[in-house]
Amino acid sequence: MAGGLLHIDLSALASNWRTLRDAAGGAQAAAVVKADAYGTGIEQAVPALAQAGCHTFFVAHLSEAIRVRVVAPGATIYVLNGLFPGTPPAYLEHGLRPVLGSFEEIEEWAAFCRAQGQKHAAAIHVDTGMNRLGLTVPQGLTLKDRTELNDFETALLMSHFVSAEESGNPINLRQIEAFKAVRETLPGISASLANSSGIFLKEKPHFDLVRPGYALYGGNPLPDQDNPMRPVVGLEARIVQLRWVEEDDTVGYNARWLALGRRRIATLSIGYADGYPRSASARGRSGEELLAGQVLIAGRPCPFAGNVSMDLITVDVTEIPERNVKRGDTATVIGGALTVDEVGRRAGTIGYEILTSLGRRYARTYRGRQA
Incomplete structure (x- = not known):
């Protein structure tokens, strides 16, 4: 009865995740499943990825994270779009981790953890060139002096590439160096920079965790080369x-x-x-x-x-x-x-x-x- 027939190959999705994991040089491979798993369906894509061995997922919104939690009860789930005021209780209720991108968000999360008497996990986002979300690099370099970090677990330090699909773009190296500088001030904290295309950069900026998204679903992370991904x-x-x-x-x-x-x-x-x-x-x-x-x-x-x-x-x-x-x-x-x-x-x-x-x-x- 439908005018359009949409076919989604979950085995190809799982295969693509394994290909990206293997290309990540020993770093942990997460999966970005925002936007309803790039249109393929959170409730179908996440279990397929989990069975392939993926244990960490990233989404944009809190509502998406709650859907992921239903089908991946043991997974680590990060919410990329920051901590909205008043939402920390929802993160605790569903076992989710916010990605904190400003001192205001860090202060609110720290105050919530102090009130709970527990150090709940969160990621911190440092902006190395995108100018959308995240602390500036100078702010990131002062994180080591912020007492609020004593009140919660900083489980991940992350940033995001501007043009990783352009392998020769000099901004890639500038971002890598800026991110390394911040990371060196926070020893012992896991770090993540690479998206799908970033995994394949010659500098191998894999750090501890990579966050592929588009390539999982069959998109080409190497626009000037043959696509190593299977169509999904x-x-x-x-x-x-x-x-x-x-x-x-x-x-x-x-x-x-x-x-x-x-x-x-x-x-x-x-x-x-x-x-x-x-x-x-x-x-x-x-x-x-x-x-x-x-x-x-x-x-x-x-x-x-x-x-x-x-x-x-x-x-x-x-x-x-x-x-x-x-x-x-x-x-x-x-x-x-x-x-x-x-x-x-x-x-x-x-x-x-x-x-x-x-x-x-x-x-x-x-x-x-x-x-």
């Missing part, structure tokens, strides 16, 4: 209707696509309400080379024709013999040559956005589910 997500959409349009006819909202000659159009039951970006729309004339979306039908690439609408996408299937495409068939939206990175490129965005926008209307199937 496949997406198909059903063909609702086929029609011929005549020369000079337009297709879709705002008449942005013009048929040069008679063209056959297939309408797919998927749209931006399903998380497929409207920026992949094809605006121009048939036959032109446009940076726009494609699907695979009968094994052949078929370009979008017109704007992506809320529930439908129209594609040009003129080059496929009529007998090879019919109503009810499926088109491959993600899969084969249409990797998540390629789909993102064609939409003028990144594969991260494609994955994390996967909608809830799809019929989801899971392969490699562990008993």
Whole structure:
């Protein structure tokens, strides 16, 4: 009954985690499962990762962490987006660890631990160049003098790369050196810097723990090289209707696509309400080379024709013999040559956005589910 069919390979997910673990040079490998495990489903992805050997998870929000706790009762779970005022009791109730990124957050967590009479664990985030969250490097260098650190367990010191996917970007080395400087002032505390791409940098900034995210789900952590990851997500959409349009006819909202000659159009039951970006729309004339979306039908690439609408996408299937495409068939939206990175490129965005926008209307199937 569903217009879109989303296939998720949990065995590939587990395999990718093992590949990243092995590349981490002996450091512990965690898993970032924020944004509903990058669209694949926390309740399905986390148990698969746990059975593969992953014991530490990172999420963005407290609500996500509580979902992870339900399916991973013995795991260590960190919440990246900081400590909201008044939330420490929820962390204690569910056995979670905040990532503290300001002196105000450190003070609130320390006061809560003092009131409880227990040293509860937390991470401290030092910003080495992103300028989003975290203590500045000068603030980080003063942490050793902060008496609040006596009131709780600093279980992890962390930072985050700005451009690890650009292996030659000089900011990587600057961040590594800044992070090392802060770490040296806090001996004995585990440290974490590397995300998916950071694991593969020649400097090997693995420290004690790496935090892969995107690569777990099949994204390429090495954009200028072949992808070492297995694909995890496949997406198909059903063909609702086929029609011929005549020369000079337009297709879709705002008449942005013009048929040069008679063209056959297939309408797919998927749209931006399903998380497929409207920026992949094809605006121009048939036959032109446009940076726009494609699907695979009968094994052949078929370009979008017109704007992506809320529930439908129209594609040009003129080059496929009529007998090879019919109503009810499926088109491959993600899969084969249409990797998540390629789909993102064609939409003028990144594969991260494609994955994390996967909608809830799809019929989801899971392969490699562990008993």
